[in-house]
Amino acid sequence: MPANDDRKGVPRRDFLNVAVGGSAAALAVAGAYPVVRYLAPPPGRSKGVVRVGELERFPVGTVHTVLVDERPVLMVRTADRLRAFSAICTHLDCVVAYSAERRQIECPCHGGVYSLDGRNVAGPPPRPLEELTVTVDEGVVLVSPAG
Amino acid sequence: MSTGDWLADRLGWTRVEAYLAKRSVPRHGFMFYVGGITLFLFLVQVASGVLLTLYYQPDAAQAHGSVERIVGEISYGDLVRAVHVWAGDLFVASLMLHMFIVMARRSFRAPQELTWLSGIALLALGVGEAFTGAVLPWSERACMDARVGSELALYVPLVGAWLRRLMRGGEDVTSNTLAHAFGFHVAALPAALTFVVAVHLFARSRNRAGSAGATDVPTIPLYPDFFVRLAVALTGVMVLVLTLAIFVERPIGPPADPRLSSALGLPPWYFLPMHAIVRAVPGELLGIDGPRFLVSAACVIGLAVVALPFIDRRGSRLTAWLAWIALLALILVSVRAIT
Numbered sequence: 001m002p003a004n005d006d007r008k009g010v011p012r013r014d015f016l017n018v019a020v021g022g023s024a025a026a027l028a029v030a031g032a033y034p035v036v037r038y039l040a041p042p043p044g045r046s047k048g049v050v051r052v053g054e055l056e057r058f059p060v061g062t063v064h065t066v067l068v069d070e071r072p073v074l075m076v077r078t079a080d081r082l083r084a085f086s087a088i089c090t091h092l093d094c095v096v097a098y099s100a101e102r103r104q105i106e107c108p109c110h111g112g113v114y115s116l117d118g119r120n121v122a123g124p125p126p127r128p129l130e131e132l133t134v135t136v137d138e139g140v141v142l143v144s145p146a147g
Numbered sequence: 148m149s150t151g152d153w154l155a156d157r158l159g160w161t162r163v164e165a166y167l168a169k170r171s172v173p174r175h176g177f178m179f180y181v182g183g184i185t186l187f188l189f190l191v192q193v194a195s196g197v198l199l200t201l202y203y204q205p206d207a208a209q210a211h212g213s214v215e216r217i218v219g220e221i222s223y224g225d226l227v228r229a230v231h232v233w234a235g236d237l238f239v240a241s242l243m244l245h246m247f248i249v250m251a252r253r254s255f256r257a258p259q260e261l262t263w264l265s266g267i268a269l270l271a272l273g274v275g276e277a278f279t280g281a282v283l284p285w286s287e288r289a290c291m292d293a294r295v296g297s298e299l300a301l302y303v304p305l306v307g308a309w310l311r312r313l314m315r316g317g318e319d320v321t322s323n324t325l326a327h328a329f330g331f332h333v334a335a336l337p338a339a340l341t342f343v344v345a346v347h348l349f350a351r352s353r354n355r356a357g358s359a360g361a362t363d364v365p366t367i368p369l370y371p372d373f374f375v376r377l378a379v380a381l382t383g384v385m386v387l388v389l390t391l392a393i394f395v396e397r398p399i400g401p402p403a404d405p406r407l408s409s410a411l412g413l414p415p416w417y418f419l420p421m422h423a424i425v426r427a428v429p430g431e432l433l434g435i436d437g438p439r440f441l442v443s444a445a446c447v448i449g450l451a452v453v454a455l456p457f458i459d460r461r462g463s464r465l466t467a468w469l470a471w472i473a474l475l476a477l478i479l480v481s482v483r484a485i486t
Contacts, residue, residue, distance in 0.1 A: 040312035041323070065407075070321050072405055092425065092438060093298035093320075094291060095407065109295060110426045124429060124437055 049144040055136055058082055063098035063105075063116070068143050073132060074098060074105065075141070076116055082136070084143045085118045085129040096129070105129070167370035174365045178252075180380045181245045186344065187381045188238040191388065192276075193337065195231040203283065205329035207322035210285035211402035218399065229392035235280055237388060239417050242273045250455070250470035253462030260456040261350035265343050267453050272340045274417065279332035281415055285325055286400035287407065292414050293328070294320050299421070302442035413484065420477050421445075423484035 052066045058077040065072050065087055072087035072095050085105075089096050094109035104121070105114040112123035119128045135142045148156075155161065173179070202221055204213040217224040246266065249255055255263040282293045297314035301307045312318065316327035367373055414422050421441075428437040435443075451458065459466050 036309075040309045041317050042312075043318045067405060070405060071319060093294045095294075095405070097407075109291065124426070126436055 049135075049142050052084075052141050052143050055082070055139050055141055058141065063100075065097075066143075068132070073143060074129070075134075075143075078116065082134050082141065083117070084132040084134045085114075086132065088130070089125055090120065090127040090129065091123070091125040164370065167374075168368050170369040171366040172369055172373050174367045177380070178248050180377060181241055181248055183377050184380060184384050185238065185241040185245050187384060188234050188241060188388075189273075189340065189344070191234045191385075192231065192238055195227050195234065196333065196337075198227045199231055200333055205283070205326060207285060207325050207403075210283060210325060211399070214284045214399055226392060229397060230388055231280075232397045233391040233395075234388050235277060236416070237384070239273055239277050242270045243417075246270055247470045247474045251467045253459075253467055255456045255459075256462040257456065257460065258353075259350070262347060263456050264453065265347040265350055268343050269340065269347060272336055272343065276332060276336050276340070277415065277417060279328040279336065282325060282328035283332060284399050285403050287403050288400045288412065290320060290403040290405075292418070293324055295414070296418070297324075299425075299438060299442055302436070302439040303446060304443060307442075416481065419481035419484045423480050426484075 050068045052068065052073075052075065058064055058075050060077050060079055062077055064075045064077075066075055067073070068084075074085045074087045074096070076083045076085065076098075087096050088094075089107040089109065089112055091107065091110055091112050094107050096105050096107045096112070096114065098104075099106050103116065105116065105118075106112070107114075107123070107125065110124050112125040113121050114125065114129055115121050118131055120126070133144045135144070199217065202213060202217045202224070204210055214228070217228050219225075221227075249263070249266065278292075278296055282289050293315070297311045297320070300310040300314055303310055314324075314327070315321070316323035367376075413419065424441060425438065428441055432440040455466070
């Protein structure tokens, strides 16, 4: 049989190269995909309503930091109500703190400032602090993620 | 036959020696040794890092205490940790210096594209090592840098959300962040570094002739002349590392507490330019989120750097100037952030 150079269609060598190469690439992608997904876990489920303590723990005019689902939350007690704000700065995720001197919430990382009602009033933060829902049930304070 | 002769005979040393002596390298000043110094610092990191894993506990409740124990109780633990911290800083510094020198000498030109690309990959892996390593003591400072660093990653176009989850081991900075950082720091990144170093050296040695411009520079034999010079340089580096490790303290800092506000202070020096710029930029810029604008700009610059051998094929003088100007600008911005 003569060499198959002059036959029509795809040469056998090219066909095999593409078939083997393509199969190898497909295998590599199939192997890499689960790894890529494994490296970055999905968001965990929120525990829903979290009990943060008795109402007496938060006297009028004070700001406390509590943990809700491992996340810091500011409990702001004013004359008329108790509010909860995520203590995570909306700029770059630092943990903010209450300054009793200046009566405002401050982020030490990049100089962001929030008022006691969570509004971003100075510095780089683009949004107000996220507010969480507070309910008081028979003297016990419960916090649940907003929305 | 002496033991030395026996070993030399079994290894075929005379042939190796003859081969090495035949190869020659251009005779350059100090800058030519920065690559070798960087590789040496990587080896120092592997050795000291392996020692640290013998006592370090990658667990959020115990990590900080275990580092304090290494420094306070284990014989020479303070020295091993200080060497790892200082050599790590010098490793990142020499990676960067190496890149700027190659840019300025325009040694990235064809046929050295692969050397350049693998070098940039090494720089990225090295910065990854520094970032994950800084998390491991699980101090206040460590947690905060992990938070800000991964939050900035969120703004990387296309893969941002995935990248942040990758860096945090979840949506938030938790004990999982530490486990992730540990795995990457001691296993995944060093393995990748070792492989890419091999590619880098292979690509470099294959195409020596095309690099460093003119061919009429005087050369010296690879062995013994170059090796002896390199040995002198490496001894100097080791003296520097030990001097810093013994005389300049690197405090661990207080342990992380998720309720406490982030610590005041500065991130590691290689994040200082980013820190200074992030602080200065308002929440919104040209209608885009401030951080998103910055990170996108950084990504564009990063891509341009990666593609440099293909953008600037001939190696123009402009690139050399840009390299020095960029280095100077980074140093100035860093100094401003400190003062």
